[in-house]
Amino acid sequence: MSETNMRLLVVDDEPIVGKRLKQVFGKIGFAIETYTDSVAALAAMAEKPFDIVVTDLKMEGIDGIEVLKRVRAMNPETRVIIITGYASPDTAELADREGVFAFLAKPFRLDELKQVIYRAMETDGLKA
């Protein structure tokens, strides 16, 4: 892990997801911010970019695909991971086109997300 903390943002309209991820990633050295509202999350990203964004797919207002598009437009370096309970092949393909880093179906094992995030950190530009 880098000397300066990796910045991780989580947006999911169900608070429990953020709570759990904060508990886990906070204690292994990530600077983690969690949101239940995608508008507020995007505002935070506009203020200071994040290295990794974990977003829910189905949300009121701005959904996960839209979050992905806007994050990629703001900062192409950011790796976006989409988590969802409804992963249809169509959305997966769409997300893929928009440059999603990974897709995870809920409920997912913590190990799986950790592995994906570690992989994201090892890709260009993010490695410590």
Add this chain to the structure above:
Amino acid sequence: MAFPSNPFSSATKADHSSFAASFRLFRRLLTLNNAVLEKIGRMEGALAGEYVFDRKFLSEAVAGLNELVREVVSCLGSLTSNRYLVLYDRYEEIAGKLSGLALEYAGPYDSHRTLTYDLLNSDFEELVGGKNATLSEIRNRLHLRTPDGFAITVAAYREFMEANDLFARIDAIRVAPGSSRKHSERIAGSLRQARFPEQLVAAVQDELAQLLKRAGGAVPLAVRSSGMGEDAVTRSFAGQFHSVLEVRPDLSSVLDAYRRVIGSRFSVAALEYLGSTTGSREVPMAAGVQPMITSRVAGVTYSRDPEAPEKNQLLITSLRGAAHDLVSGHRQADRFVMSRTWPFPPLTSEIVMPDSFLAAREAFDLLPSGLRRGSATLSPKELSRLAEQALLLEKTFGEPQDIEWALEDEPVILQSRPLSLPAKPPPLPGELAAELAAAIPLMSGKGQVAHLGIAAGRVVHVDQNTDPEQFPVGAIAVARFPSPQLSPIVWRAAAIITEIGGPTGHLATIAREYRTPALFGTGEAVKLLAEGAEVTVDVENKQVYQGIIAGLVRLHDAEQDDYRSSQELRILRRILRWVAPITLADPTSVDFKAENCQTFHDILRFAHEKAIDALIHFHAEQSDSQEELSRPVQLPIPLKLRVIDLGSGFKPEAPSSGAIAMEMLNSRPLIAILQGFLKEDQAAREPVVLGLRDILSGIGKPLALLTGPAYPGDNLGIIAEHYCNLCLRLGYHLNVVDAYMSPDPDNNYIYFRFAGGMAEKAKREWRARLISAILSGLYFKVERTGDLVIAKARNLDVPRMERVLVRLGELISFTRQLDVRMRDEAAIEEFFQRFLVSIRQEQAGEEG
């Protein structure tokens, strides 16, 4: 989960038989069984912390479970001609509860005005407040003593406040000019004039009568505040809410006391503490009504010494008399600082000389030994019992505890709440990484998470015969099999690791109830983790390190409570309570009935047991019609065995009718069992293997197994490539083996039933006991009633399945001799003992 190969894939005569139809239902039932267990596993995994989940997951999981279990019930109905109709009712009731919980409808108790402690646990905090919920958790799940009692709920409180329009009036008072004191006085005036709604009065009256009946008469009562989050916040808040002691056991006194408890929510101190931004509707107040506890000694335990929280010690203070004397701080108390390591040696103690006139004489008397009478309030045994409970409460609630207790003969816990200590920063990621890099892993990546957590301590090997009282509290229990008998050990252990089993078993549920970190199904923990070794277990990462990894332990301590107390976890726990536990543990019990199924797991268990019964009895009931379907097997021993092939049970080149040569059998479990039967022969050619002949020759009584008495009657095997159901009437014994053996250990099981015999009862029982011991050594979970032995093993891989089935064959083959040939009980026992030793040797050899 689907079975890897369908035993009916090839057309056979049996396809058309009713047996095949039953058998197909049975297989379907097993598949459903696995699917449900897998779902429960995921839910328990989510509860344990292995999965990240959300509310959608909860409602989908419940919908899925309801569907699967409905099919289980209807499968059993078809198999048994609807013999257990009441099971449908049980299903409907449980499924209805689950749907309600998942949709967050009001729970079954949410509108109750009063609730007895026996119905509650920590998940009811929102309804009954922190103190009631915590005490009930301690009482009902940890099975420690607490006062009996009932809660007057938040629903009752709201009803009272609304009926008298008090929330609005209080808000109006509080925005008016004036001090907190003035506000509080005016609020108290309003409360005094308020009337209790009739239904509330009736509920309290009813509950009170029952409480006094349980207490055996009109005993004095305590009416205690039980606010929302009262115990969870800082200690400075804890004293603000009121408890009324020595309340007379009549309705009007109890209601008066209740009114005073409600009043304490709006006392000057509480108003100032909560601040002007906290509305009157917030921080609702429940109350608890309990008999006063008379005690010889009372005190407080801090599970960590607040004066030296970094040291491995705890603090107990105590004085003679009742608990409130100590809490109010009026009198000086004895202080005992003790090690937190079992058996909790005392480190220092300060004993106060008794200050009363009455006690003075006693203190200066000399004992017959010539020594002065010890004036300490607590004996060493009592101290260690208190220390043990403190560690258990700390483990359960996930942080150091401040425990109020009273002691007559056994401690009664009056309250347990978080002990606020200066927060220790978690180790920096770099520090921890360096410590872990230097650590020696003893076991890595093995097993399944049964309950998350990190623990450090000494390894103690345990099995179902270990005396729990001898198990050191705070040690790491390591067992081969997650036997339900280990429950009291899980209670005492800092963590438990097993070789067999997974997150859905009974013991895993127990581990979660006691919040004991648990890693199950590791395969070889007993060998890798030596007795007495100090280790650190990190369940989440499936690592066991040599020695104490301080950083990991600190990390665990620093974990936040935010997630643990979330509503979703609470709902999941409530759901699982109607799903996961097994309350019908013993199929031989008279209570093993459909109407007694309390949970989905009970329904599964019941259906499984009755489905096996249906299959086993099929042969007996339909013996005439089965004749033409079955074919004799040619064996080199005098065993008349006929088999029915359900599919791929014979080799493709086998003739299509007539007797079947043993070499033509393709049923792997049957072949293994027959190998055991024939092992005598092999043992002669392979002297290395310790076979029956070796054992028997040592007894000095040669037994000609191959020329023994003919097995009376036909025996039947129902076989497929991976399956065998064998009913053997050997000698005077009836043995049933039902086994499924495939490359996927998840599907594998062996069911073995041993019963009968003509010897006198005591001898038969003794044999059953010996057989039980042998089977326990072979991964079996054994239930024995009299001379009936039922043994089950699950989830073994192919080599283990084969080994166990061969051994089972040997054992069955031997038991048929017992009544006929062997008169010498000592020789029989000798045989069994040596058989047991040889199993252990073989096991050590294989796994070494």
